[in-house]
Amino acid sequence: MKRFVSLLALAVIALTANAKDQLHLYNWNNYIAPETVKRFEEQCKCEVVQTYYSDNEELLAKLAAGAKGYDVLVPTSNAVQALIKGGQLKPIDKSQLPNLKNIDPAYLNTPFDPDNKYSVPYAMSLTVIGYNDQKIKELGLPTDTWAVVFDPKYVEKIKGRVTVLDSSSELFAAALKHLGYSSTDVEEAHWKQAVDLIKKAKPFWAAFNASSYIKELTVGNIWLVHGYSNDIFQANLDAQAAGRPFHILHGLPKEGAVLAVDNMVIHKDAPRPDLAHKFMNFMLEGRNSAELTNLIGSGNPNKEAIKYIKPEILKNLAIFPDKAMTSKLEQLKDMTPAQRRLRNRMWTEIKAGR
Amino acid sequence: MRTVFQSYALFPHMTVEGNIAFPLQMAKTPAAEIPGKVEEALADVRLLGFGKRYPHELSGGQKQRVAIGRALVTHPTMLLLDEPLAALDAKLREEMQIELINLQKEVGITFVYVTHDHTEALALSHRIAVMNKGRVEQVDQPSKLYNFPSTRFVADFIGTCNLLDGVVIAAESGTVTIEVEGLGPVRATTMLRTAAGARATIALRPEKIRIEPTAADAVCENRFQGTITDFLYLGDVTVYRVSTPGGKKLEALLANSEAGRTEFFESGNTVTMSWPADAGHFLDS
Amino acid sequence: MAARSDGRLGKWLVIGPPLAYLLVFFAAPALIMALASFRTPGEFGGLSPLLENGKIDLNLDSYARFFTDSIYAQIFLKSVWYALLTTLFCLLLAYPLATLIAKSGKRHRDLLLLLVILPFWSNFLIRVYAWMIILGPNAALARMVNGVLAWVGHEPVPLLFSSFAVLICLVYVHLPFMVLPLYANLEKHDQALLDAAQDLGANAWQRFWRITFPLSLPGVYAGAALVFIPALGIFAIPDILGGPEDSLIGNVIKQQFLETRDWPFGSVLSIVLTVAALAIAGFAAWVARGSLGTPSSAGEARA
Numbered sequence: 001m002k003r004f005v006s007l008l009a010l011a012v013i014a015l016t017a018n019a020k021d022q023l024h025l026y027n028w029n030n031y032i033a034p035e036t037v038k039r040f041e042e043q044c045k046c047e048v049v050q051t052y053y054s055d056n057e058e059l060l061a062k063l064a065a066g067a068k069g070y071d072v073l074v075p076t077s078n079a080v081q082a083l084i085k086g087g088q089l090k091p092i093d094k095s096q097l098p099n100l101k102n103i104d105p106a107y108l109n110t111p112f113d114p115d116n117k118y119s120v121p122y123a124m125s126l127t128v129i130g131y132n133d134q135k136i137k138e139l140g141l142p143t144d145t146w147a148v149v150f151d152p153k154y155v156e157k158i159k160g161r162v163t164v165l166d167s168s169s170e171l172f173a174a175a176l177k178h179l180g181y182s183s184t185d186v187e188e189a190h191w192k193q194a195v196d197l198i199k200k201a202k203p204f205w206a207a208f209n210a211s212s213y214i215k216e217l218t219v220g221n222i223w224l225v226h227g228y229s230n231d232i233f234q235a236n237l238d239a240q241a242a243g244r245p246f247h248i249l250h251g252l253p254k255e256g257a258v259l260a261v262d263n264m265v266i267h268k269d270a271p272r273p274d275l276a277h278k279f280m281n282f283m284l285e286g287r288n289s290a291e292l293t294n295l296i297g298s299g300n301p302n303k304e305a306i307k308y309i310k311p312e313i314l315k316n317l318a319i320f321p322d323k324a325m326t327s328k329l330e331q332l333k334d335m336t337p338a339q340r341r342l343r344n345r346m347w348t349e350i351k352a353g354r
Numbered sequence: 355m356r357t358v359f360q361s362y363a364l365f366p367h368m369t370v371e372g373n374i375a376f377p378l379q380m381a382k383t384p385a386a387e388i389p390g391k392v393e394e395a396l397a398d399v400r401l402l403g404f405g406k407r408y409p410h411e412l413s414g415g416q417k418q419r420v421a422i423g424r425a426l427v428t429h430p431t432m433l434l435l436d437e438p439l440a441a442l443d444a445k446l447r448e449e450m451q452i453e454l455i456n457l458q459k460e461v462g463i464t465f466v467y468v469t470h471d472h473t474e475a476l477a478l479s480h481r482i483a484v485m486n487k488g489r490v491e492q493v494d495q496p497s498k499l500y501n502f503p504s505t506r507f508v509a510d511f512i513g514t515c516n517l518l519d520g521v522v523i524a525a526e527s528g529t530v531t532i533e534v535e536g537l538g539p540v541r542a543t544t545m546l547r548t549a550a551g552a553r554a555t556i557a558l559r560p561e562k563i564r565i566e567p568t569a570a571d572a573v574c575e576n577r578f579q580g581t582i583t584d585f586l587y588l589g590d591v592t593v594y595r596v597s598t599p600g601g602k603k604l605e606a607l608l609a610n611s612e613a614g615r616t617e618f619f620e621s622g623n624t625v626t627m628s629w630p631a632d633a634g635h636f637l638d639s
Numbered sequence: 640m641a642a643r644s645d646g647r648l649g650k651w652l653v654i655g656p657p658l659a660y661l662l663v664f665f666a667a668p669a670l671i672m673a674l675a676s677f678r679t680p681g682e683f684g685g686l687s688p689l690l691e692n693g694k695i696d697l698n699l700d701s702y703a704r705f706f707t708d709s710i711y712a713q714i715f716l717k718s719v720w721y722a723l724l725t726t727l728f729c730l731l732l733a734y735p736l737a738t739l740i741a742k743s744g745k746r747h748r749d750l751l752l753l754l755v756i757l758p759f760w761s762n763f764l765i766r767v768y769a770w771m772i773i774l775g776p777n778a779a780l781a782r783m784v785n786g787v788l789a790w791v792g793h794e795p796v797p798l799l800f801s802s803f804a805v806l807i808c809l810v811y812v813h814l815p816f817m818v819l820p821l822y823a824n825l826e827k828h829d830q831a832l833l834d835a836a837q838d839l840g841a842n843a844w845q846r847f848w849r850i851t852f853p854l855s856l857p858g859v860y861a862g863a864a865l866v867f868i869p870a871l872g873i874f875a876i877p878d879i880l881g882g883p884e885d886s887l888i889g890n891v892i893k894q895q896f897l898e899t900r901d902w903p904f905g906s907v908l909s910i911v912l913t914v915a916a917l918a919i920a921g922f923a924a925w926v927a928r929g930s931l932g933t934p935s936s937a938g939e940a941r942a
Binding site: 055058060061064065082083085086088160163166167168202203205206207208209211212215219220221336337340341343344347348351352353 | 680681684685711713717771775797800881882883890894895897899901904
Binding site for chain 3: 380
């Protein structure tokens, strides 16, 4: 019994020690520069403990199942919407975020979180076309249209060399765009057209892939992908580092594309909301925000960050789209359970290969 | 030829019928004929009604019979039984021996029976081949083998035997005298030709030796004094170890049923051993 | 009196922990899953409240969805088919391997067993990703295969992102689960039975097919269950190595809990999967008993 008590005491001490000056950041993998973390730790005299997720669904599932102990999360806007609906977030205290003024107003007060009660923008990416410049030039294929992914007359020329994201929302969004609809269209008839479009193109695709397409692009196995702009940026860095004779470039579809804005939010059960606010304000500083863009090629909604960003990244239209492109970008919205069921039914049908 | 293995080697996943049908199937017997033949074999080994059982549901003796039935069902000309009774207890073994003899008579084919147990060999066989280091030493009927072994090995291997080694000192028309060390001159009859000076052995079965407390009637040609050193009382018989003054040790076996025997010897008793000349079997060296 | 209560306490001390383990880690989650299958998906994910406006919200909607839409049954059948093929190929590969191990001397045997379980020392996903490299279009294997195909005038085929890749990796990952029980069985076989069979006129093939194989069936069934059941529910391999057609039931279940956030339907699919796995295992056990006559025949082989 005595031993049990002392064990318990030890556990309590361990717990309190754990709760002391630690910020728990639940983030995408490789989504903050190590030097930024270090600088924040020095500044706040605390430790940043990071855990990672690989997609919003993983984050949502984990929190829905009752996971606790996280301070700051970095979900995409539509997941923010779901988290707000699910009552998982703590309102932010803007008085503690003076750097919020650095954010481009175009990214504030969105329908996902009116008046930014819960979230502040962190970084962004576009879902675009990534391609092997050598191969695609040789074949004379266009790279400024979703047709190259969906239209058999193009995609048949790169049969087995194309991957699309293994995400129903992203793929439907691209297909809906190609059909001339909004990527957030919820009209069932339009979805059915998207299903037909996807099913016709599917035989030419190598795989639905969400994880390994970066590597496959880098080594030259895959020549064209439907993927995230920062992944495509990464693939090119890797290809250049490996001395490949080709580049992996971004193709911006003229029909429009999905914009994913990732936002910092505070979990409702955050052990340290004070540190969470400090961290958010810190990340809203131009220099800190720029470090992420320079590392992974993510888009940046922070006006103050621009001057720290490498010029070659700044001029990449898939990372910093111009006015014309920006007007064609759409953010995905969270769906109702019924819509999700219908979408999943269609997705299952697509995947089942009927 | 078929073999019956020591462990029976019945196929545990097949019924008795399945086991017995196996060699028929291997021999591509028409399927329609198999049940009849299996039934016949079951009858031969008196296992009718056991066909649907699995080996683990049978007694040791029944397993044995299945093994034999399986071996006989294809009517081989010869059956090799490799120490089939070694795993059984003494009582059951005796029963099985009688059963095997009867079975052999019924099926009328040659059984080759491998055993290390000489009494089993004597009990079961018409002819016995004694093998030593892969070489056949003697092939004979059991009684011939026992009474007239042709080599020292056979004499020693089949039953117990006193082997009296010595040198021939006299040989005349069927009777030889051998000077046995530690014992003295021993007379034996033989049909073999031999001459004085040759080395020879007399094989003398323990039960051929008479033991008496005093020097008895002189009917027996061979008579020696000795002292009982050990004895084993076995119920029906008693085995005595007798040491001669010259240091030769002999074994003698006395049936306890012998009429009028009231007296048993003890260790340390001085006795007279005697046997007739034709009791010992002369072996040429 | 004291001794008796001691005995009871001892019994509970022995039974207690495994029982508690089963209750906590098997029965309770199964019950939670069963209950979830009758509930309604929450707006945000998870489940909507069980008690709404004073009414308990339990319904058969998710079951109705499963049983009225044949697409799920189709995916199920496809998954069963993949799992069956995996089991079959594992058996074909494992049998000679297990025989070899069982027949080799003590020293080699330990080494060979070690080699069989060696892959477990590295992470499952790493082993799966390794196949991406092995099967990649620029790797030696694909070049060789496509070289041969070109020679016979066939257009090149991709090995990666295909059913072939999924199947080969399924077999690779599950092979040890077939080898080990088979080895454990074959190692106990009595050589005298084969000698007897040979004496009774059986050739090498007949000795295998009539004696060794039927006696190894308990090992085959154990291995088949160990391979088939996990292969039926797997999702990582088709996700990583599969082509556009290679979505299996495991992937569909995963989607329900992640992308679609439809826990009730995911629970229904999981329950159907569990029931199917149990039914197939039960069927295999039943067939096993039928074909062997007795459950103890493996032990008997030794006698």
